[in-house]
Amino acid sequence: xxSFAKELELDSALTLSQAAVGCDFQIRRVDGPECRxxxxxxxxxxxxxxxxxxxxxxxxxxxxxxxxxxxxxxDQIKVVPA
Amino acid sequence: xxxxxxxxxxxxVGNPNAGKTTLFNALxxxxxxxxxxxxxxVARKSGTFFTPHGNQIELIDLPGCYSLEPNxxxxxxxxxxxxxxxxxxxPPDLVVCVLDSTHLERHLYLLLQVIDLGYPxxxxxxxxxxxxxxxxxxxxxxxxxxxxxxxVPLSATQQRGLTQLKHALRFPLPAPPGRLWKGPGxxxxxxxxxxxxxESQKHPKPTARGLLxxxxxxxxxxxxxxxxxxxxxxxxxxxxxxxxDEDSLxxxxxxxxxxxxxxxxxxxxxxxxxxxxxxxxxxAEIPMGWIEGGQETLQCxxxxxxxxxxxxxxxxxxxxxxxxxVLVFLPQIILLFFFISLLESSGYMARAAYLMDGLMxxxxxxxKSFLPLLSGYACAIPGVMATRTIPxxxxxxxxxxxxPWTSCTARLPVYTLIVPxxxxxxxxxxxxxxxxxxxxxxxxxxxxxxxxxxxxxTNAPQFLLELPPYQSPQWRHVLHQVADRALAFVKKxxxxxxxxxxxxxxxxxxxxxxSDDPVVQQAESFNGRLGKIMxxxxxxxxxxxxxxxxxxxxxxxxxxxxxxxxxSYATDEEDGEELxxxxxxxxxxxxxxxxxxxxxLSVIVFFIYALQCLxxxxxxxxxxxxxxxxxxxxxxxxLFAYLAALLVYQVGKLLGYS
Numbered sequence: 246x247x248s249f250a251k252e253l254e255l256d257s258a259l260t261l262s263q264a265a266v267g268c269d270f271q272i273r274r275v276d277g278p279e280c281r282x283x284x285x286x287x288x289x290x291x292x293x294x295x296x297x298x299x300x301x302x303x304x305x306x307x308x309x310x311x312x313x314x315x316x317x318x319x320d321q322i323k324v325v326p327a
Numbered sequence: 328x329x330x331x332x333x334x335x336x337x338x339x340v341g342n343p344n345a346g347k348t349t350l351f352n353a354l355x356x357x358x359x360x361x362x363x364x365x366x367x368x369v370a371r372k373s374g375t376f377f378t379p380h381g382n383q384i385e386l387i388d389l390p391g392c393y394s395l396e397p398n399x400x401x402x403x404x405x406x407x408x409x410x411x412x413x414x415x416x417x418p419p420d421l422v423v424c425v426l427d428s429t430h431l432e433r434h435l436y437l438l439l440q441v442i443d444l445g446y447p448x449x450x451x452x453x454x455x456x457x458x459x460x461x462x463x464x465x466x467x468x469x470x471x472x473x474x475x476x477x478x479v480p481l482s483a484t485q486q487r488g489l490t491q492l493k494h495a496l497r498f499p500l501p502a503p504p505g506r507l508w509k510g511p512g513x514x515x516x517x518x519x520x521x522x523x524x525x526e527s528q529k530h531p532k533p534t535a536r537g538l539l540x541x542x543x544x545x546x547x548x549x550x551x552x553x554x555x556x557x558x559x560x561x562x563x564x565x566x567x568x569x570x571x572d573e574d575s576l577x578x579x580x581x582x583x584x585x586x587x588x589x590x591x592x593x594x595x596x597x598x599x600x601x602x603x604x605x606x607x608x609x610x611a612e613i614p615m616g617w618i619e620g621g622q623e624t625l626q627c628x629x630x631x632x633x634x635x636x637x638x639x640x641x642x643x644x645x646x647x648x649x650x651x652x653v654l655v656f657l658p659q660i661i662l663l664f665f666f667i668s669l670l671e672s673s674g675y676m677a678r679a680a681y682l683m684d685g686l687m688x689x690x691x692x693x694x695k696s697f698l699p700l701l702s703g704y705a706c707a708i709p710g711v712m713a714t715r716t717i718p719x720x721x722x723x724x725x726x727x728x729x730x731p732w733t734s735c736t737a738r739l740p741v742y743t744l745i746v747p748x749x750x751x752x753x754x755x756x757x758x759x760x761x762x763x764x765x766x767x768x769x770x771x772x773x774x775x776x777x778x779x780x781x782x783x784x785t786n787a788p789q790f791l792l793e794l795p796p797y798q799s800p801q802w803r804h805v806l807h808q809v810a811d812r813a814l815a816f817v818k819k820x821x822x823x824x825x826x827x828x829x830x831x832x833x834x835x836x837x838x839x840x841x842s843d844d845p846v847v848q849q850a851e852s853f854n855g856r857l858g859k860i861m862x863x864x865x866x867x868x869x870x871x872x873x874x875x876x877x878x879x880x881x882x883x884x885x886x887x888x889x890x891x892x893x894x895s896y897a898t899d900e901e902d903g904e905e906l907x908x909x910x911x912x913x914x915x916x917x918x919x920x921x922x923x924x925x926x927x928l929s930v931i932v933f934f935i936y937a938l939q940c941l942x943x944x945x946x947x948x949x950x951x952x953x954x955x956x957x958x959x960x961x962x963x964x965x966l967f968a969y970l971a972a973l974l975v976y977q978v979g980k981l982l983g984y985s
Contacts, residue, residue, distance in 0.1 A: 279789065281553060285393035286791060287433040289557045297580075302684055302694075302790050304587065309461070309570070310430045311579065311794040313681050313694075318789050 261288075261296065262303065262319040269295050270324035277321030287312060288322050334375060334383035335500065336417065340405060340441055341425030342434050343391030344795050346453040349804075350425055350483035351388040354492075358807045359388065369401040369715040371408065378493045387419060390715070393433075395440045396543070400723070401715035409444055410539055411532030418532040421500045422446045423492070428458035428465055428480070429796075431568055435560045438474065439507065445534030447503045448476040449495045455480040455488065457796075463570055470567035475504030484801060506538075508555045514548060517541040579674075579796040586678045596682055599675075603666045604764070605757030608743070611658035612753075618658070619905070622651035641832055649828025649890035652906060653820045656740040656886075657813060663736055664812045665805065667705050672800035676701065677792060684790050690772035691779035693719075693788035696726040700771070703733035704764065705812075707943045711950055721785040725775045727947055728960055731938045732771035734764055736816075737885040741934045744889055748911055749924045767935045819884070827887050831880060831894050849873075854895060868933065868969070869926040869976040871915065882939045923985045929976040936968035 258273045272292050275283050287307040288294070297304040302313050314322075339347045348359050348368050355374030372388045392402035395409065404413075411418040422441050426434040431452070442448055452458075452465055467478035477495050481488025509515065522537030530536045542552050585591045626643050633639040670676055676698060684694030695717050703710030710730050717723040734742070742763055750756045779785075831854070840851035849855050857879070858872025865875035877891035889906070896909045913921045938944070938961050948957035 279791075281394075281396060281549065282398055282791065284553055284557065285396070285436060286793065287430075290554070291557075291561060292432070298587070300589070301688075302681065304583075304794070308430055308432045310433060311583070311796075313684075313790060313792045313794055315790040317787070318791055 258323040258325050260320045261294065261305070261314070261322040261324055262299075262316045264296050264324055266296050266299055269293055269327040271327045272322055273325050274323040275321060276323065277318075279318055280321055283314075283318060283321060288314070293327050294322075294324060334385045335421065335496075335498075336385045336387060336419045337421045337423055337496065338387045338389055338408065338419040339423050339425055340389055340409070340437065341391055341453075342393055342427065342430075342437060344793065345391065345425045345427045345434060346483045347388055347391060347425045349801075350423075350451065350453060350481075351386060352804075353483045353486050353489055355386055358804070358811065369404075369712050371404060376493075378496055378498075379490065380497055382498055384496060392437065394437055395444075395539070396549070399716050399718040404715075406539075409441065409446070409532075410535045411530060412536070418535070419446070421496070422448050423496075424448055424450045425453050426450055428452040428455050428463065429461060431458075431463075431465065432560060432564050435474075435563065436556060438476075439556045439559065442474065442476065442504055443506045443508075443538055444532070445503050445505065445538070447501045449492070449501070450474065450476050450478045451488075451492060452478055452480040453483055456482040456485055463568065466567045470563065473563040473567065475507065477501065508552075508559055510552065510555070514541070514551075517544065577796070582797055583678070583794070586675070587681055592678070592682050596679060599670075600764075601757060601761055603663070604760040605753060606666070607659050607662050607739075607760065608756045609753045611662055614658040615655050618651070618655045622647060622655070625651075637836065640836065641829070644835075644894055645828050645832025646825060648893045649831065649887075650820050650825050652890045652893035653740060653824050653886045654817070656743060657816060659739055659743055660736050660816055661809055661813050663739065664705060664809045667701075668805040668808045669800050672798075672805055674795045674797045677794045680792060681790075681794065686772065688788075690775040691788075692722055692726060692772075692775055693717075693790050694792060695788070695790070696722060696775075699726055700730060700733050700768070703730045703735060706735050706737075707731045707733075707940060708946050711943065711946050714950065719785060719788050721779065721782045722788050724782055724951060724956070725779045727950060728778060728956065729771035729774045731940070731943055731960070731964060732767045732774070732936065734767045734935060735940075737940065738934050740886050740889045741881075742931060744892075744907060744910075745927045745931055747907060748922060749927045763931060763935060770936070819886075823884055824886060824890060827880065827883055828890050828894065831887070831891050834876075835894055849895065867977065868929045868972045869923075869980075870929070871921055874930070878933070882941075885934065885939050888934075919985075925976060925979040925984045928979065929972045932975045933968045933972040936964060936971050938964035938968075 259270075261270070264270055270293070272288060272290055272294055274290060275288055283289075287310055292307055295306045297306065297311075302315050303319055305312050305314065339351055341347045351357065351372070351374065352359055354376045356376070357372075357374045359368070359372055368388060368390045370390065373385055374388075375383055375385050377383055387408075389405040389408055390401035392405045395406045397403040397406045407413045408416060409418065409422070424438045424441055426438060438448070438450055450470070452467060455465070458465060465480065467480055470478045479488060479492045479495050481492055483489075510518070518538055518541040521541035522533050525533035525536040525540070542548060586595055626647050629642050629647065630639065633642065670679075679701065680694040680697045683697040687694055687697055696714070698716070699710045699713035701710075702713045707730055710733070711727050714723045714726045714730070717726060742760060746756050746759050746763075750759050834853040834857070835849070836852060838851065838853070840848045842848065850859075854876050855872070858876045861875030861879060862872040865872070865878065870878070873892070873895040877888050877895065880891045881888035892910065893906050896906065896913060910922045911920070915921050944957045944961050947960060948954055951957065
């Protein structure tokens, strides 16, 4: 049941590139070819992320660090509102 | 320790921009390059220091990396060093993990990986002053309990906590805490077997090699381990770190709102660059006047001291004119390096890379290529080495191949000699210099665009970059950096340029002709004869034979172009007159002026594009592993430079310019 709820939550999760600017989110899953690289730089599950700008390369803060990430990579990060 | 009497070897490891090199400099008293952006260190460096107990330590600074799964060549250096895979290198006795206290959660992953390799570790909580300023509360005792290694709070820039760190490195060195997580049975078996295998192979660090072999067996295992490590870190920081709410708009956010804006950001970038180039002309005038004045005084003094003859001519027209002609650009080079160091130290470089990503992408590169290209404005060699931070191999090769087209400081003496012959005010001269740099860069990007598909198929480069907070420049370091560069320039003028000036003077003076006419003497000399051979090649560019020989000489070092002109044009007019005046007064045999704006432009275009630097070719060979690329680049760029200068002069003439 718990895993079903988790799947349901993931289905309703947004990608970081879809998420609204100026809001705080929690990372639910990092999934894709570059997922390990993303985790290493700070985009790992359960971390809080704030999106600052949209665009081809978007700006975010994770744990107080500013990171610039391309749209292709941001699509591999699933978030839910924090 | 590695051997009975040798110093203990300690490696500095940490994420990019954690402050490893600042700590390295603070401990060893060295002055290695520090930058407030990822990738300032791309090779291993070492130095020594003593602990309070008098034990000598060899400290090794390694390139920054986010993890020990390398994404780029510089990160691989660190991984190989710790895994004991680097030939001729013993693994370190202890690892100091440099953690940025302001971004602790992200930096603990690498610490955990290093602990897993079986090393004794001391963790440093660097930038503790900045963390305290932001209201972060760190508990080193709780962190030490969780990770099983000592945590030392310190600030490398303010030299705080260094004694405590040296005390933590006392002998005997602490025991390795060992791996802090356990995997399922089959994974543990695989790790044990792998370590046993590495031991049987007599690998210098079997625990490290064995773990890396077993854990990188498949994507599923690697994902499992990565998640397990992050779970451990999440649990550890709950007790060891309290972060205040981050709703307040920090200074960095306020500056970035302008600096990274798609329109205002570009405005700021262009304004900054224009200011740099304008300052190079404006502020350098006064000290350049002093150097020129000093040179003239020295020439007059030597003339009085030595009797007339060849030796006097060698000292005055060869040595003093040749070296002085290059040394006069010292103030401009100091200014350029000062501004580059200032931008690197403040944190603006990463913003420039972010802004440039769009433009770089059109050339098939990413913003990551911009930082090496920017280093290329100072000197192509560190620029080529900085490409090690580019993860994509094809993108890295393309960046190396186009990099010499970002104008390095050796070209500056040529530009600043010629530009004032075309433009008169400091503002238009600054604008022209900006245009020269922009032309080189834009051509480099177009070349990358054409070149990259020919290097083979590759994925589109992805942009992922940390933007460090702005900080006030480390003045001590900036001044050291500028002084180092200035000294290197003076040394080059006093050695290579002096030697070449003597050779050039010899070629200009011998063999002696019977005539007293300096023009006949010049034509009879070795240089004059060489010039006559070169003339058919360079006359389509609008150049005369003396410029042809100067261009040939500049393949030894670009700055020699100016020395060579200073020596060969000295025969036209009285000594003491400025070279620029002598050039503008010189005439062709038919009496028409030689150095017209169009000829000046043709010279500038040649120097923008020609690769006249053999050390760069050697470094390109080393970094690409092939003479094919290095020599192809050398000949390709020289040919392109010739054709571009030819096009400029011939089209200009057709359009009616002189």
